[in-house]
Amino acid sequence: MPNSCKNWSRWLATDTHAEIRPGTASPAKLADVLRVAARLGLEQLDAQWLLLHALGKPPTERAWLAAHAGDAVAPEQASAAAQAQALFTRRAAGEPLAYLVGQQAFYGLDLQVDRRVLIPRADTEVLVQWALDLLPALGVQPRVLDLGTGSGAVALAVQKNCPQAQVTALDASVDALAVAQANAARLDLPVTLLRGDWLAEVGSKFELILANPPYIASGDAHLAALAHEPMQALVAGADGLADLRQITAQAPHCLSAGGWLLLEHGFEQAAAVSALLVQHGFTQVQSRCDLAGHGRCSGGQWPGL
Ligand SMILES: C[S@@+](CC[C@H](N)C(=O)[O-])C[C@H]1O[C@@H](n2cnc3c(N)ncnc32)[C@H](O)[C@@H]1O
Known part of the structure; x- marks a missing residue:
């Protein structure tokens, strides 16, 4: 033997x-x-x-x-x-299956993932679907920005299903951008990658800005079950709204008139995020539900300055 x-x-x-x-x-x-x-x-x-x-x-x-x-x-x-x-x-x-096998399915794409990025969730497909519903009305070659791209999930799903869109994917994490870059290359999707702190240094305008930012409060008990994933992808201050507040305040400077901002958030944050959108001048503010029926994404249209 x-x-x-x-x-x-x-x-x-x-x-x-x-x-x-x-x-x-x-x-x-x-x-x-x-x-x-x-x-x-x-x-x-x-x-x-x-x-x-x-x-x-x-x-x-x-x-x-x-x-x-x-x-x-x-x-x-x-x-x-x-x-x-x-x-x-x-x-x-307790290690997630996706990290052990190195892959996760998302909106029909097989993405490679590891501990450098959040594992894309089925709930985030609601954000992608909403983007794809809006894009036909946003021009021939709409410019799309995915904030906090992680593995590239949202940006790549949009690019795959709307090939005429010009998609940019931004993240603060160099490690996450390396994973997104590898996924874009393997899937042969022409997404532009950018490092940045939300919209602080973004000088151009977009017809659609999407974000699934961190939205868990720093003291939330659910964090214990997410210990294998990067904290930078999960936690957003004491109430979980710190990044959503920042993006909502910055987005009007980077949206063309008539453009949309769509945000994923926690299942109990729809009212708070909708209020932020109204406060910053967005119109048509509305929310979409996840499969469990919770308001999971909120968005609004920027009327222009
Ligand atoms: C919840 S994860 C979302 C990842 C991916 N979009 C998805 O849906 O699977 C949030 C992402 O935001 C990034 N991030 C956190 N703070 C950031 C900042 N200040 N500027 C840009 N990206 C940031 C994290 O690195 C992480 O990749």
Whole structure:
């Protein structure tokens, strides 16, 4: 038996109380590997995706895994099985699946993500959809600015679905911009990347400004569950509105007359963000709901100075 195979049998026997014992002739099966994850309390889908990832297969190969669950772990799969166990342990300790597999689906795009960026959320697709609904009325080649782009999720989804738009993506984090740049290159989407502190140094005008800024209050209990993601992407002062206040105040200087500002915010912040938009002179102020029915994005039209 090759060494890698011996090691595989050993960890299965030691760490999982599985049926395989050191020195026994029968090799472990892929199903035994998945049982390790079940004992750690992992969701079946997570376990399958992590094992497929370790085996170098895409998540769409779940049917393959089901069909081969009874197959013995081949010698050349032994290190992948060990890697899967390490991933199971990290997942059981709370590390997000997207960071472990290095990817996240967003608005039909496969984005690469790691600890440098927030994992794009399904709620943010509401912001993208609203942008795509508005864009046809905003000119032939509307200029779009995505503030706090992170992985590039919003900017890339807009660019992909509205190829005539001229999309710029801005972030304060050099690390985030590197991830967004890599996603733009891999998806072959011509988004311009810019480093900046919100709109402080943006000199040009846009027909549409979008932002999913940090909006969690610094003392919020939910932060504990988000410890793996960058705090710079999450926290916005004592009430969670610091960045939303800043963007709302700055945006009129960077919007063309008739342009729109759309903001994602916390599920209890719609009234506060709408009030900020009205206070800064936006018209047609309104909110859109997430899948749970909470006001999740608010926006308004800039009438011009
Ligand atoms: C909630 S994340 C959103 C990421 C991405 N747009 C998404 O929806 O998945 C907020 C982003 O804002 C960026 N950010 C925080 N403060 C900033 C600032 N002062 N200027 C520009 N970007 C900032 C963070 O680096 C982070 O990437």
